[in-house]
Amino acid sequence: MTRAAQVVVDTMEVDFIDVNLGCPIDLVVQKGEGCAVMGRLGRLEQIVYGLSSVMDIPLTVKMRTGLFEGKNIAHTLLPKVRDWGVSMATVHGRSREQRYTKLADWNYIRSCVDAARPMQIFGNGDVLSYLDYNNAMNQSGADGCMIARGALIKPWLFTEIKEQRHWDISASERLEIIKEYVNYGLEHWGSDQQGVASTRRFLLEWLSFVYRYIPVGILEHVPQRINEKPPHYFGRNDLETLLASPNCADWIKISEMFLGPVPTGFTFLPKHRANAYQ
DSSP states (O other): OHHHHHHHHHHOOOSOEEEEEOOOOHHHHTTTOGGGGGGOHHHHHHHHHHHHHHOSSOEEEEEESOSBTTBOOHHHHHHHHHHHTOOEEEEESSOTTTTTOSOOOHHHHHHHHHHHTTSEEEEESOOOSHHHHHHHHHHHOOSEEEOSHHHHHOTTHHHHHHHTSOOOOOHHHHHHHHHHHHHHHHHHHOSSHHHHHHHHHHHHHHHHHHTTOOOGGGOSSSSOOTTSOOOOOOOSSHHHHHHTOOOHHHHHHHHHHHHOOOOTTOOOOOSOOOOOOO
16 A cells, blocks of 8 residues: 555655545455444554655545444544654444445544544534535534535535525436436547446446435425335426436436447446445
């Protein structure tokens, strides 16, 4: 990792490098990576000291509360990584064992904020509305908030937070956001066969989050909660209903609006089903 950081610093212009200690996926953890590093203090110290020695930009880390439910250790690790050279840390309010189930513990994040001072701490978990954001920040006293699934489900969430309002965005406006995403993909990967395939793959993965959004105008109770599984519903028009479909075939149909027909025999199943449904 030290050599990789050296290459990044020497060849790219980046604002900071973040070490992800929060990934709970079995394949990653079994290799001693992601969350597994939280349980290997010596290895974590080597990583932080090694990276710090070759970097002239901030080093940050993201971690979970711990490896096992009910056995939080983040508050004990944060003062150590602070002293080793980490500039800022993000705490996801769940353990590795919890994955994305149950609610994020923003009260525990407050304990981490207190333990890590004067290092800045960002909190993470379950923010899907400006009210969620306000409550999380007030509850935790964190210096900032990292948003992941919430931003995938509704990319306009940051506008809602900035303007402190619920946005009943139309289906056509949402489709324009998808179109913009596709254009970014084609710009990055190219518009040849391989570029279209890469863009489609990432688009379909994203659409596996997009369908979870329930429009404000048809919600029985506002705001929507990220841990509440969206029921099947009919939208206010055919496009809104299509965007709400949990069916992979409909996601493929949406991709064909922008990228043309899929190859014969094409199939898709999302690889990441991150949810906190109760």
